[in-house]
Amino acid sequence: MFYPFFFDPTIILLLPALFLAIWAQMKVKGAYAEYSRVATIRGIRAQDAARMILDSHGLRNVTIEPVPGNLTDHYDPRSKVLRLSEGVYNSASIAAIGIAAHEAGHALQDMDGYAPLKLRNMIVPVANLGSGLAFPLFFIGFLFGSPTMMDMGILFFLGVLVFHLVTLPVEFNASGRAIKVLAGTGMFTQDELYGAKKVLDAAALTYVAATVMAAMQLVRLLALRGMRND
Incomplete structure (x- = not known):
């Protein structure tokens, strides 16, 4: 049976994941807004807190620099640069220092050779390629009745899902390291x-x-693949 792309019934599979994503965004925006207005007692800026964490672990080779945008904070393991967004870099708020400590946690993972981080870095090119090709390949195959192209699209998207799955332990571990360091140094x-x-x-x-959404997208592609063959 053929279902037009824009009106297929499998779209309902994405609704729970969509609601979860909206709720998660509301939670993070609310928490950030609340604690970005609360300065720490010690008044340390986020960039200085990150520097203290890095130096205390012998990572003086890791530089810290500001990056444009809102919540664009990240650690680049290739260039050994920790980049903090404009709203975080010079802020002394609880939220800013927490975020800076989290990114420093990624640098600590890099130093320790944390396996999930190494794996994520390895599959980034595959995930980027998959995110760009998966849906075009699948839906061209869907429209023209090409099982091979649909399967290629599914395979590419599987790489995207694997990236999301690997990202989970990386991010949770970095946050755990951040809280442990902040508690251990007496900074907070x-x-x-x-x-x-x-x-x-x-x-x-x-x-x-994001991981749940990717998983449900894969389920949807598989369901559409089966419908197109009916």
Whole structure:
């Protein structure tokens, strides 16, 4: 049986994942907005906190620099650069320092040779290729009745799902390292630790939502593949 692309019934499979993604975004925006207005007692800026964490672990070769955008913070393992977004870099808020500590956690993973991080870095090119080719290949095959092209699209998208699955332990582990370091250095009070954990837990939920969405997208492609053969 043939179902037009824009009106196929499998779209309902994505609704729970979509609601989860919306809820996760609301959670992270709410937590960030709340704790970005609360300065830490010690008044340390996020860039200085990240520097202290890196230096205390012998990572003086890792540089810290600002990057344009909102919540564009990331650690680049290739160039050994920790980049903090404009709203985080010079901020002394609980949210900013929590985010900076999280990114420093990725640098610590890199130093330790953390296996999931190494695996994620290896499959980034495959995931990027898959995200660009999966849907065009699948739906061209769907429209023209080509099982081979549909299967290629599914295979490419499987790489995207694997990337999301590998990302989960990487992000959760980085947050765990961040909270442990902040607690161990005495940089935060218990109340401040609670706020930082709330921000990082909300951010982690967005990765869970993205993984669920990818999984349901794969289920949808497989369902469409079966329908097209009917």
